[in-house]
Every structure is written in C-alpha cells, then in structure tokens.
Amino acid sequence: MKAAVYYENGGPEVLKYEDVPDPTCHPKGIVIQVAAVSIEGGDTLGRFRGMLATKPHIVGYQAAGEIIEVGSEVTDLKVGQMVVTTGNYGSHAERRAVPARNAWVIPDGFDIQKAAAIPVPFGTADDCLFEFGRMKAGEIVLVQAGASGVGVAAIQLAKRAGAKMVLATASSDERLERLKDLGMDFGINYRRDDVATEVKRLTDNHGADVIVDSVGGPTLQGSINALAYRGRVSMVGMAGREPMKVDVGSMMGGNRSLSGVFLGAEITTDRVHNNIQRLINEAARGELQVVIDRTFPLSDAAGAHAYIESRAAVGRVLLIP
Numbered sequence: 001m002k003a004a005v006y007y008e009n010g011g012p013e014v015l016k017y018e019d020v021p022d023p024t025c026h027p028k029g030i031v032i033q034v035a036a037v038s039i040e041g042g043d044t045l046g047r048f049r050g051m052l053a054t055k056p057h058i059v060g061y062q063a064a065g066e067i068i069e070v071g072s073e074v075t076d077l078k079v080g081q082m083v084v085t086t087g088n089y090g091s092h093a094e095r096r097a098v099p100a101r102n103a104w105v106i107p108d109g110f111d112i113q114k115a116a117a118i119p120v121p122f123g124t125a126d127d128c129l130f131e132f133g134r135m136k137a138g139e140i141v142l143v144q145a146g147a148s149g150v151g152v153a154a155i156q157l158a159k160r161a162g163a164k165m166v167l168a169t170a171s172s173d174e175r176l177e178r179l180k181d182l183g184m185d186f187g188i189n190y191r192r193d194d195v196a197t198e199v200k201r202l203t204d205n206h207g208a209d210v211i212v213d214s215v216g217g218p219t220l221q222g223s224i225n226a227l228a229y230r231g232r233v234s235m236v237g238m239a240g241r242e243p244m245k246v247d248v249g250s251m252m253g254g255n256r257s258l259s260g261v262f263l264g265a266e267i268t269t270d271r272v273h274n275n276i277q278r279l280i281n282e283a284a285r286g287e288l289q290v291v292i293d294r295t296f297p298l299s300d301a302a303g304a305h306a307y308i309e310s311r312a313a314v315g316r317v318l319l320i321p
C-alpha cells in the first residue's frame with residue numbers, strides 16, 4: 001500500500017509518499033481501507049518531535065473507512081461496515097489496522113469525511129468541559145485556540161450545555177469571525193490583546209469558570225490568570241510547543257484548579273468509548289457541526305501539514321488516499 005512516512009522528526013518536508021507493506025490483522029483487531037484521514041494536532045506535534053515507533057514511521061491517530069478484514073476473536077464488527085478508528089500511529093496510509101475497541105460504527109448515510117474528524121477532538125473537548133472541568137449551565141467558558149480541532153468542538157459543546165457566555169481565543173480576527181456560527185459569544189485576538197485582561201473586561205470582572213487550554217506554554221499561565229473564583233482549567237495540549245511554566249501560587253487564593261486531561265488514557269473504557277459513539281450519532285443527526293477546512297490527497301501529506309502549520313486552517317484538514 002501507499003503511505004505518508006518519515007524517517008526522522010522535523011518539519012512537514014520530512015513526509016514522503018512511499019510503498020510500505022500492508023498492515024496485518026490481529027485476532028482482536030480489524031483492518032480498514034482508509035477513505036479519509038483526519039490530521040490531528042498530535043500528528044503534527046508527533047512528526048515534529050514524537051517517538052518513531054517504526055521506521056519508516058506512519059504518523060497519525062485518526063482515520064475512517066470500510067472494514068476489509070476482521071480478526072477471529074472480534075464478534076461485534078463485520079467486513080463492509082464503515083467505521084472511524086483511532087490508534088497511536090498509522091492513520092496516514094491507504095490501509096490501517098487497529099484493535100476493534102478503537103473503532104466506532106458510522107451511522108448509515110453520515111458523511112464519512114465528517115465522521116473521520118470526530119473521535120479525538122470531540123471526545124477530548126467533552127472530557128475537558130464536563131468530566132474534568134465539571135462545567136454546569138450558567139457558567140462562563142473560555143476556549144483557548146478556538147479555531148483548532150478541539151476548539152471548534154469545545155465551543156459547540158459548551159454552548160449546547162447552557163454556558164452563559166462562551167469566549168474563545170485565536171491568532172487573528174478572521175479566524176475568530178468563523179467561530180461565531182458555532183456558538184462563540186466573544187472572541188479574543190491574543191496577538192493583539194492580553195487574554196486575562198479581556199476575559200475580566202468581558203465578564204464584569206468575574207473571569208472564566210471553565211477553561212479548555214490546548215496550547216500550554218505561557219498561554220497556560222494566562223488561562224490561570226483568567227479564572228473566576230473556583231474556576232477550573234483543563235490543560236489538554238501543547239500546540240504552542242513551548243515549555244510549561246506555571247506559578248502554582250497564583251491558584252491558591254481563588255480556590256482555582258488545574259487538571260491535566262489525556263483522552264488516550266481512557267479511550268478504551270466503556271465511558272469514553274460510549275461517549276464518542278454518542279457524539280458521532282449526534283453529529284450524524286445534525287446536532288453538532290464538524291468543521292472541515294480543506295482536503296488534500298494523501299500523496300501531499302507534506303503540503304497538508306505545512307498548511308496546518310501556516311495557522312490558516314479552522315477545524316480539520318483531511319487527507320484522502
């Protein structure tokens with residue numbers, strides 16, 4: 001099969017399009033013919049500095065397609081079904097093998113490209129807001145990097161859960177403009193304005209009750225500074241690629257809390273597995289919007305990664321084999 005591979009970490013240019021052996025099916029797994037690859041934030045980060053579990057390495061968490069092989073011990077999936085899958089690597093390819101537990105059935109008639117973009121960003125945003133952020137109706141939510149995959153999911157989920165106000169940050173006014181239809185009430189251009197100051201101004205000095213922060217680095221201290229009394233930050237990523245430096249003392253006076261969130265640690269539990277299937281079903285019914293910015297051919301994975309790193313994409317960029 002063909003795959004986008006690399007032999008060393010680096011910029012988008014390390015990605016090459018090559019022939020590699022087909023994946024084999026584990027007794028407890030499935031193999032899919034990939035129809036759409038969703039490039040996750042962790043994929044660009046992984047290419048930049050992640051471990052190469054294989055050489056050449058096929059990066060990528062998430063892809064959707066048709067099941068072409070089912071392991072002898074798998075009873076709940078069958079050949080011909082359309083599924084979306086996750087795994088530690090291997091999505092940027094014409095075929096991929098995953099444990100059956102890492103597959104979710106796509107409801108009949110639902111756009112496979114949209115389904116491809118759901119499990120990790122929506123499952124993560126949901127956990128950041130509700131499981132770890134304990135968000136309640138009437139609270140104020142701030143989504144850092146609102147135009148990211150996790151961000152566009154978090155804005156919608158917070159609004160739908162009855163947030164009194166949903167604030168989001170991005171690196172330009174144009175990017176913020178595109179988030180209004182998803183439920184963002186006010187946008188903060190962090191290149192121009194200080195986030196904590198703007199949050200306090202927009203909330204009559206209350207601050208944000210729940211913050212989803214997938215950027216990390218110095219942004220994380222800005223999130224803590226923007227918290228309301230008893231506010232909670234879900235720290236879920238390091239898109240900014242800078243070291244995390246936080247003054248823990250800034251949390252005590254306001255009874256504030258900071259939780260690390262890692263979906264991968266619980267993705268095979270019934271709780272997260274069922275949660276992701278529910279989110280897929282809701283999107284299929286049109287209750288959630290899946291924002292696809294652009295598609296590229298799999299052969300141009302380097303171009304797709306470069307486009308993402310240009311910070312122009314809002315929502316997801318897909319690769320089509």
Ligand SMILES: NC(=O)c1ccc[n+]([C@@H]2O[C@H](COP(=O)([O-])OP(=O)(O)OC[C@H]3O[C@@H](n4cnc5c(N)ncnc54)[C@H](OP(=O)(O)O)[C@@H]3O)[C@@H](O)[C@H]2O)c1
Nearest residue numbers: 041042148149150170171214237238239240261262263311
């Ligand atoms: N812990 C978990 O379970 C989990 C799950 C999912 C994702 N993540 C992590 O969360 C982060 C975001 O994931 P995602 O899929 O939402 O990413 P994404 O769709 O690729 O978006 C990343 C966003 O981060 C912002 N950003 C800020 N500084 C950046 C920089 N130096 N380089 C590139 N982008 C920068 C950009 O928005 P602006 O230009 O508007 O700032 C960009 O849109 C990643 O670090 C990912 O690994 C973690």
